Amino acid sequence: MRMSRRDFMISLSATGAALSVAACSSSGSGGGSSVRFGYIADYNGASLLAIAEERGLWKKHGLSAEPKVFVNGPVQIQALRTGNLDYGYIGPGALWLPASGKATIVAIDTLTYADRVIARPGITSIRGLRGKKVGVPEGTSGEMALNLALQKAGMTMKDISKVVMDAPTVVSAFSSGQIDGAGIWYPLIDTIKEKVPGMREVASTEDLPGSSFPTAFVSAAKAKPERDQKVVKVLQEANDWRAAHAEESIALAAKLLKADEAKVAADAKHVKTMTTAELVARTEDGTVGKWLDGMSQFFVRTGQLTKSPDPATFYAGDLYTKAAAR
Template sequence: MKRREFLKLSLGSAAVAALSGRASAEGGVKEIRIGYQKNGVLVIARQRAILENHFKPQGIEVKWVEFSSGPPLMEAMNVGSIDYGAVGDSPPIFAQAAGAAIVYAAAQPIINGSGILVPQNSAIAGIADLKGKRVGFTKGSSAHNVVIQTLEKAGLTYDDITPVYLTPPDAGPAFGNGSIDAWAIWDPYFAIGETKQNGRILVNTSEVTKTNSFYIANCDFANNHGRVLQQIVDVTSATADWAQAHPDEVAKSLAAVTGVPLDIQTIAAKRAGFSVAPISADIIATQQGVADRFFKLGLIPKQVVVRDIVWRNSQT
């Protein structure tokens, strides 16, 4: 039976650990530190203890570290504080430009669950109306890319808006009290803005651009513990397959781990797409386009070649 098929059959039970007969002498790994945000497959894996069940027989513990957005998660990974984590498309580009010790381990195509919100009573009716407006988003996050490509779609430039760099916890209140005119954000904050802060969707990301989120690993961890990293990716992928078929249970898992209300996480879960994929040539090309755009705008200090930090497992 293939590794992934076995995972699917045993997902959520201790039997998943039988996937590999490798001993805990896997390069001396005793602990895997995983960075996560308030959404996505890793939250589900944490709530259901999927990785813990898999690695316990190998004598490897799993530690979870929460982050509010991708940029600080990348900083932690660069200094070796975490080994693996999930982020949007932009954080690894900024990190690579800064020389961070990271690699792309896997990808997840984004279908829904992010975009730009404006207040219900806002005079902003279309993308072109963003000209001269204060647009809030997290610098270096996937929302940063969404803003740039949305502006391009309407023939606007980055200089046509006033970017207001805010973390999601700070941007929510700013949006609610009118300190910013629009908010580029992802779920579950996207759903919170819609339902709790009187937001109206100006544009969904899928209407503007093709985008991906990524599973990133610390470079040293990937180079030294490729077999362990492959197992993490396989478990992540199997968890995503389960999530795709169980949106209601996904919402409960997300709410339990993050503290975000169930009704909000239900909205997010039912419009999300869960599918973990290898880093294909098409995904690399899409990501390279994002990197080139950031460099052209002067948002990163040097050009980067995405392909250079795509992990290829040599420990098979």
């Protein structure tokens, strides 16, 4: 039953995937040195791709890249599985998909605390959403935040009227009063605030001390080791440049996103970046494995996974450490 739920969830994302990958040109067929790389329109998803392009890192490693924007992580996983994408970026709420064998994590990006449960003016707590319509992009970090908030309040999804919708629809539906609350993330929340000034944040991943929410770059489960190592090396070099040039990284991400730098800077405040050396160390000492296992255990509680797998089965830690040593 649970396997069917996951398969249905991916099928549900197929329409969005078709829209997102429709712009892929024939030159981005995934062969040769060209890679089609998915991302979400936020600082986490865009910054390394923007840096890699600006700094000539793809060319340095004998590659070229076609960035493709997507509305969420599950849609990218669908595109990977149908051969329409080579690599993608996912937030913590979509980590159940690689954990269930549908993709491989090739690199950890950041730790993010950008997810919230928001409510319309007058609703001051998660309990105030009982029986109300709450919009959420299913299988994403927005749903993760909603689940965590409900658990903390002693509630479940049965206590609300869950309305499944993609992230842009959440923004418009909340702004027009069609839903009472939402599980969603920054920078989209900034857009909502502009339209609904009295909006309330009734739960936040920042309020969960000791919890870690990693974002990641993924490839299709059937990997191409030589190309993967080159791609990971590009990501690592871009990652270290970002760690040393925070303001410039925000500017480059804003350029790729065609967004206001101030909004991207606000989004970046919810992100913890780490150097490649730190990520290698945390891979080797098991810290990354603990992050991923903690997420998997959460997904078991929500029914998205039937059991918590060994992180080594879906995180290519050896690939990451070997690429760093090149």
